[in-house]
Amino acid sequence: MTAATRAQPRAAAPERILSLDRLAALSSDALRGLYARGSVPDDLTALDGRPKGRMLAVRGLEHGPAGRLLRAMARHPRFPWDGKSFFPDQADASRGINRVDLVVRRFDLFPFATRIEPSVLDGQPCVYLDYEQPGNPWFIARIRDELREVGPDLYLGPALWKRLRGGASHLLWFAVDFATPSNA
Template sequence: MTAATRADSRAATPERILSLDRLAALSSDALRGLYARGSVPDDLTALAGRPKGRMLAVRGLEHGPAGRLLRSLARSPKFPWDGKSFFADSPDEGRGINRVNLVVRRFEWFPFTTRVEPSVLDGQPCVYLDYEQPGNPWFIARIRDEIREVAPDLYLGPAMWKRGRGRAAHLLWFAVDFGTPATP
């Protein structure tokens, strides 16, 4: 489905049950359950676009004042991470880059490739965002992002720190919403 087709279909449909705001209100456990029920597209060309992104919950800091502060910052238009841009190279592979808005300028940083492979969390298929790309700093190459569709055009995923031999420490939850336009 193209971005224009998605926009046309959104105009004719009622509000979705899930949104970035609704996902941000969920606990890490609820997000994990939702992710486990998510799916991957049959064709990665479905991921072409500039979806709005949101950090949802940092594991271990989701409750109390720290959790409330992080959720408030992530919801703010001043939060630096705006989302990811995705480009389809074929039905099986793609690429993308993160969009970061700093006070004085907008950047596209930290490219990744995409492909379907088993999730480190549960072994089921996910879209893996591979940051082991030329030019990325070593600490970015150690990040493992995965996503699954949990509602039409809404993808949820864990951001993890690779620990070696197919293991990763889960750090936080994030989502990208192809139904919400990215900051121009």
């Protein structure tokens, strides 16, 4: 080995292409395209832990002052929603709960069950987070969250409002990052 070879710095680990910050910078249309190309795990036990979460974009409010304010609030460390905790039970069904930090106290709120089923956005498989669980208020039971993996340990999904006559309205985009576990 020559002195020149020894003096060269060691190559750094490759940077993740996607992160919560990079997802938050994308438009709703770009997030939809990324979600469409995402995948579901072969086994729901892959969703295990307390990934950091981030609200990314609210449909219809992504531009202008309101959109900038919402993105800044979601990025702030004191934003109340910290993410979701996942507890794997089986390969095809599992459970979880949302983590909310209200400065003076942290809460685990709004449990959900998970399973693989077709997305209401495009009919392709997704991880469905089912809030129709005992103890959840009616308005939480009307939420439909979906997830797909869009990068290593990085899951993107729409939050939707289930309509009374079927179907759902898309409200916002969110993501959870298993590579960045929550400290909360």
